[in-house]
Amino acid sequence: MDAQFWLIQIFNGVSYGALLFLLASGLTLIFGVMRIVNLAHGAYFLLGGYVALTVIWTTGSWLLALPAAALAIAALGLVMERVFLRPLGFDPLRQVLLTVGFAFLFQQAALDIWGGDNLIIDPPATLTQSWVVGGLHLPVYRIFMIATAVAIGLALWLAMEKTRVGAVVRAAVDDAEMARGVGIDTSRVSMLIFALGAFLAALGGVIGGAFFGIYPGLDFEVLPIAFAVVIIGGMGSLTGAAVGSLLVGLADNFGKALFPELAYFSLYAPMVLILAIKPTGLLGRE
Amino acid sequence: MNRKLAAVIVALVLLGAVAPFAGSYVLVLMTQALVLGIIAMSVDLLLGYTGLPSLGQAAYLGMGAYLTAILASTYGFGLGGGFWLVVLLGILAGAAAAAVFGLFAVRAGGVYFLMITLALGMCVWGLAYRWNSLTGGDNGINMPGRPDFGIALADDLNYFYLVLGFFVLSLAALHVLVRSPFGRSLVGIRERELRMRILGYNTWLHKYLAFVIAGGFGGLAGVLWAHLTGIVSPGDVILTTSVDVLLMVVLGGPGTLVGGAIGAGVVVFLREYLATIVPWWQYVLGAVYVLTILYLPGGLMGIPARVRRWRSETH
Numbered sequence: 001m002d003a004q005f006w007l008i009q010i011f012n013g014v015s016y017g018a019l020l021f022l023l024a025s026g027l028t029l030i031f032g033v034m035r036i037v038n039l040a041h042g043a044y045f046l047l048g049g050y051v052a053l054t055v056i057w058t059t060g061s062w063l064l065a066l067p068a069a070a071l072a073i074a075a076l077g078l079v080m081e082r083v084f085l086r087p088l089g090f091d092p093l094r095q096v097l098l099t100v101g102f103a104f105l106f107q108q109a110a111l112d113i114w115g116g117d118n119l120i121i122d123p124p125a126t127l128t129q130s131w132v133v134g135g136l137h138l139p140v141y142r143i144f145m146i147a148t149a150v151a152i153g154l155a156l157w158l159a160m161e162k163t164r165v166g167a168v169v170r171a172a173v174d175d176a177e178m179a180r181g182v183g184i185d186t187s188r189v190s191m192l193i194f195a196l197g198a199f200l201a202a203l204g205g206v207i208g209g210a211f212f213g214i215y216p217g218l219d220f221e222v223l224p225i226a227f228a229v230v231i232i233g234g235m236g237s238l239t240g241a242a243v244g245s246l247l248v249g250l251a252d253n254f255g256k257a258l259f260p261e262l263a264y265f266s267l268y269a270p271m272v273l274i275l276a277i278k279p280t281g282l283l284g285r286e
Numbered sequence: 287m288n289r290k291l292a293a294v295i296v297a298l299v300l301l302g303a304v305a306p307f308a309g310s311y312v313l314v315l316m317t318q319a320l321v322l323g324i325i326a327m328s329v330d331l332l333l334g335y336t337g338l339p340s341l342g343q344a345a346y347l348g349m350g351a352y353l354t355a356i357l358a359s360t361y362g363f364g365l366g367g368g369f370w371l372v373v374l375l376g377i378l379a380g381a382a383a384a385a386v387f388g389l390f391a392v393r394a395g396g397v398y399f400l401m402i403t404l405a406l407g408m409c410v411w412g413l414a415y416r417w418n419s420l421t422g423g424d425n426g427i428n429m430p431g432r433p434d435f436g437i438a439l440a441d442d443l444n445y446f447y448l449v450l451g452f453f454v455l456s457l458a459a460l461h462v463l464v465r466s467p468f469g470r471s472l473v474g475i476r477e478r479e480l481r482m483r484i485l486g487y488n489t490w491l492h493k494y495l496a497f498v499i500a501g502g503f504g505g506l507a508g509v510l511w512a513h514l515t516g517i518v519s520p521g522d523v524i525l526t527t528s529v530d531v532l533l534m535v536v537l538g539g540p541g542t543l544v545g546g547a548i549g550a551g552v553v554v555f556l557r558e559y560l561a562t563i564v565p566w567w568q569y570v571l572g573a574v575y576v577l578t579i580l581y582l583p584g585g586l587m588g589i590p591a592r593v594r595r596w597r598s599e600t601h
Contacts, residue, residue, distance in 0.1 A: 224404060
């Protein structure tokens with residue numbers, strides 16, 4: 001356990017956290033605006049990976065697969081929100097239960113279309129090399145993951161804080177009733193955010209596909225981890241999602257390396273600890 | 287009300303009466319539905335009566351099941367008269383786990399509660415999956431066989447009657463509970479927690495106790511589940527089990543107790559029989575869930591009331 005071990009583990013943890021951020025940021029935004037947890041979010045991650053595979057098989061282009069899969073799943077999320085969730089009005093519990101039903105439908109559809117094998121998404125050769133920095137071998141792909149998450153995090157933050165659309169979303173998050181009162185179409189905001197969340201999750205699926213592979217059951221494996229992130233960071237908070245992703249990414253990596261028998265436990269234990277101290281999460285509001 | 291009670295009793299007696307004539311496969315499915323019915327009723331106590339959507343109930347089933355499996359396989363305990371002690375220990379294990387988890391979960395309401403119970407459930411799954419020396423990891427633990435205390439439970443029919451007995455006891459206990467002043471307060475909390483608090487009720491304690499009681503029933507279901515399937519593995523504790531149970535309650539009708547059991551029966555039989563008839567059975571099940579949530583908020587148990595209302599409107 002020299003310095004190199006620690007540095008590599010930190011690097012791996014941060015890059016895993018970057019992937020988690022893609023998944024969790026959408027989840028937290030959807031929660032912020034609609035007060036629901038989207039239990040089909042893991043399915044978006046999975047389907048994103050599968051759609052990317054199909055695009056890669058037909059066109060051979062990984063670069064094209066990335067936006068294509070994300071946009072396709074965003075469209076799926078949009079339809080789901082418009083056709084099924086919106087008619088339920090503002091009834092979070094039933095909306096959540098409905099997303100569970102869809103999670104199962106998507107799971108079955110994925111199994112029927114893409115089969116039960118573990119499929120790996122191969123990124124372009126330039127991303128599969130590794131850089132040597134100070135004696136450490138750093139895979140370029142993990143650096144790419146971190147860069148993507150940082151870019152998306154920044155873009156989201158700028159959009160939320162500096163644009164009119166962002167102000168509208170923030171208003172809907174803070175007080176939906178008041179926002180409607182001053183003429184904001186919160187239903188439209190929900191639609192937008194839901195599609196954005198699906199987009200980000202699918203993007204995560206494509207990027208994560210080179211990492212875990214894409215296989216049936218992955219949807220319900222990543223979902224609780226994304227929940228842990230959102231619970232730790234505070235539901236509805238983007239900054240919280242970033243902090244939570246880092247913490248969970250690191251906890252998971254060190255847990256697996258140091259106490260393999262308690263690996264998953266060490267992932268959820270910090271969450272429980274934080275809940276005990278601050279029930280709304282680190283950056284959540286009362 | 288008495289008519290409903292009579293209907294439930296008749297249904298249970300019929301179930302017991304037809305069991306000897308059911309094929310061995312159907313008998314196992316019936317037993318499965320009853321065990322899942324017990325845990326579904328425990329979820330209904332939380333969701334239907336207290337308004338707390340639990341997505342981690344499989345954790346308590348896991349506590350009971352793993353306790354039973356570890357005692358039986360490592361110590362050879364609970365395979366004779368000791369079985370009754372194991373049942374008691376299983377209930378206590380489920381309740382104890384809920385007592386710890388409840389400290390974190392009960393403070394939160396609504397969707398927060400759902401996420402926290404889910405994550406806590408995954409803690410238990412993580413332990414079951416990775417703590418190889420205790421739980422056998424991914425392979426799980428094989429049960430050495432069912433108990434024999436004069437009556438051999440290895441016989442599926444005997445085991446069915448045992449499970450039916452526990453089911454009836456659970457139903458009766460929960461029925462009395464939700465009708466007691468305590469149960470009424472739970473419904474009050476579901477409807478208007480703030481008002482209950484202003485009236486001087488300790489709403490946290492009420493919810494906490496309901497959570498612990500539900501955990502106990504989950505533990506009981508776990509003990510029965512372990513002996514039913516003969517193997518306990520992380521697959522029993524995983525999120526999808528909790529999701530299944532919650533959907534059973536939603537399908538049957540929350541806030542009715544028997545609704546959860548009916549939902550369990552419908553899901554178990556639909557799954558097995560549809561799977562033999564059509565390869566796309568999971569879509570049928572998924573569509574049934576989605577349509578139930580969209581159009582039947584009261585679940586299957588809500589259908590009679592719907593029909594009655596529809597009739598009175600048309601006449």
